[in-house]
Amino acid sequence: MRISRNHPRFRSLETRERLVRAFQAGVVAPQGLIAHGRGEAFDYLFGEITPKSSQAASRVAAALLLSARNPVISINGNTAALIARDIVRLAHSVPAGLEVNLFHKSVARERRIASLLKRNGASRVFGVNANFRSRVPGVASPRRIVDAEGIGDADVVLIPLEDGDRAEALRKAGKMVIAIDLNPMSRTSRAATITIVDNIIRAIPELVRVIMKMKPLSRTRLSAMVANFDNERNLRRVMKDMIRYMQGWA
Amino acid sequence: MRISRNHPRFRSLETRERLVRAFQAGVVAPQGLIAHGRGEAFDYLFGEITPKSSQAASRVAAALLLSARNPVISINGNTAALIARDIVRLAHSVPAGLEVNLFHKSVARERRIASLLKRNGASRVFGVNANFRSRVPGVASPRRIVDAEGIGDADVVLIPLEDGDRAEALRKAGKMVIAIDLNPMSRTSRAATITIVDNIIRAIPELVRVIMKMKPLSRTRLSAMVANFDNERNLRRVMKDMIRYMQGWA
Numbered sequence: 451m452r453i454s455r456n457h458p459r460f461r462s463l464e465t466r467e468r469l470v471r472a473f474q475a476g477v478v479a480p481q482g483l484i485a486h487g488r489g490e491a492f493d494y495l496f497g498e499i500t501p502k503s504s505q506a507a508s509r510v511a512a513a514l515l516l517s518a519r520n521p522v523i524s525i526n527g528n529t530a531a532l533i534a535r536d537i538v539r540l541a542h543s544v545p546a547g548l549e550v551n552l553f554h555k556s557v558a559r560e561r562r563i564a565s566l567l568k569r570n571g572a573s574r575v576f577g578v579n580a581n582f583r584s585r586v587p588g589v590a591s592p593r594r595i596v597d598a599e600g601i602g603d604a605d606v607v608l609i610p611l612e613d614g615d616r617a618e619a620l621r622k623a624g625k626m627v628i629a630i631d632l633n634p635m636s637r638t639s640r641a642a643t644i645t646i647v648d649n650i651i652r653a654i655p656e657l658v659r660v661i662m663k664m665k666p667l668s669r670t671r672l673s674a675m676v677a678n679f680d681n682e683r684n685l686r687r688v689m690k691d692m693i694r695y696m697q698g699w700a
Numbered sequence: 701m702r703i704s705r706n707h708p709r710f711r712s713l714e715t716r717e718r719l720v721r722a723f724q725a726g727v728v729a730p731q732g733l734i735a736h737g738r739g740e741a742f743d744y745l746f747g748e749i750t751p752k753s754s755q756a757a758s759r760v761a762a763a764l765l766l767s768a769r770n771p772v773i774s775i776n777g778n779t780a781a782l783i784a785r786d787i788v789r790l791a792h793s794v795p796a797g798l799e800v801n802l803f804h805k806s807v808a809r810e811r812r813i814a815s816l817l818k819r820n821g822a823s824r825v826f827g828v829n830a831n832f833r834s835r836v837p838g839v840a841s842p843r844r845i846v847d848a849e850g851i852g853d854a855d856v857v858l859i860p861l862e863d864g865d866r867a868e869a870l871r872k873a874g875k876m877v878i879a880i881d882l883n884p885m886s887r888t889s890r891a892a893t894i895t896i897v898d899n900i901i902r903a904i905p906e907l908v909r910v911i912m913k914m915k916p917l918s919r920t921r922l923s924a925m926v927a928n929f930d931n932e933r934n935l936r937r938v939m940k941d942m943i944r945y946m947q948g949w950a
Contacts, residue, residue: 466731466734469734470730470731470734473730474730480720480723480724480730480733481716481720481733483730483731483733483734483737484716484719484720484733484734484736484737484740485737486734486737487733487734487735487736487737487738487739487740487741488737488738488740488741488744489737489741490734490737490738490741491737491738491739491740491741491742491883492741494738494883494885495745633741633744634949635744635949686949686950689946689947689949689950690950692946693943693946693947693950696939696942696943696946697939697943699884699885699936699939700936700939700940700943
């Protein structure tokens with residue numbers, strides 16, 4: 451369906467149609483469409499801009515990624531469909547590994563996502579080789595299976611658009627977790643070490659920008675930023691930003 | 701996928717899977733899955749209960765339906781997938797007409813929805829006979845086409861899960877509009893004569909209950925209830941209910 455540029459919801463509708471096309475191409479799961487809708491609603495509640503509190507979380511996330519031993523970015527269908535090029539740029543900028551990891555598992559979809567990442571410049575993609583599987587304890591879904599050289603070995607995992615079960619299990623497995631989630635009340639947001647409450651379409655390019663700026667900083671400086679960050683307090687700030695926007699309507 | 705009853709989000713996940721199955725059966729459009737996700741998010745912000753302000757709107761909606769000359773309920777894929785049986789009960793209780801009307805038009809899907817309604821007890825379904833088409837002026841989507849004997853002739857139209865363009869156009873065409881929408885800030889919510897901000901899974905059975913109770917009331921009494929209702933003021937109350945819930949997290 452063609453959408454008029456004059457439509458009051460043009461940008462949101464265009465992103466939505468992009469996701470539907472990726473669904474038709476077998477990259478996105480039907481449940482991924484529902485998850486996208488949830489994101490749209492929360493984004494609406496911020497007035498579709500990045501709140502200051504989320505910018506603060508992005509800087510600390512950049513510090514954690516830059517000081518990690520083996521950072522890995524977990525990729526699902528929606529992330530690949532919406533922001534493949536920038537997520538590959540992010541992986542290069544850190545540098546960090548990329549691993550395909552699906553809640554609604556399908557080998558065919560895994561391969562399509564991996565090849566989409568490669569077409570966008572990724573040199574290596576974890577999670578698509580059955581010989582290197584390991585398990586995250588405490589996860590009931592197929593997502594418990596991770597690549598032994600990827601998330602299995604990672605000290606820091608970036609999870610854009612993750613489910614709560616797995617976010618909690620990754621923390622229990624002793625990993626530091628950076629979540630990108632538009633719902634500040636979700637289990638994922640609360641379980642993560644650092645939560646960036648933002649639309650991935652804005653959050654990933656922002657993260658690349660911040661990383662390029664922070665690269666010269668010393669490891670001591672980066673570690674101090676991470677140590678001083680209180681995710682729970684920041685999520686309360688995010689909620690206050692959201693409430694302030696909504697009060698304009700009440 | 702099977703979901704454990706012990707999962708903290710069991711009910712929401714089960715409804716979601718029901719919609720995915722309806723999508724696979726060709727009743728729901730891919731964009732309908734995204735729309736459902738938006739609803740899930742807003743429902744979450746109410747703590748997944750019906751706020752008092754919405755109960756008030758339901759009573760006035762019942763009064764308007766009972767005093768209408770020719771009330772018609774507009775049905776799309778999501779409504780049919782989630783609450784077919786109750787929507788047919790609602791139509792019988794008023795009585796009101798049922799019309800299939802799709803944003804993402806498809807004759808095959810229209811027929812599947814009509815037959816789903818008939819299997820759930822509907823005797824007649826408008827919107828599936830190409831000989832009785834008329835147009836709502838000012839609507840760009842295929843939804844402008846309505847059944848001349850259904851929505852085309854209606855004085856009151858109930859639109860669960862509607863897009864903003866069409867809600868505004870129905871008002872401009874001089875019809876009274878009852879919307880059921882979980883987003884109190886949407887164009888649909890603001891355009892409607894009466895907006896019930898609630899999940900249709902709860903709102904439709906509630907509407908049937910209220911209608912059964914209000915049937916004995918006089919036409920004068922019903923009209924007074926409608927005349928005294930201020931939708932804009934009620935939507936501000938809804939926003940306040942939502943903000944109150946969110947403040948518990950901030």
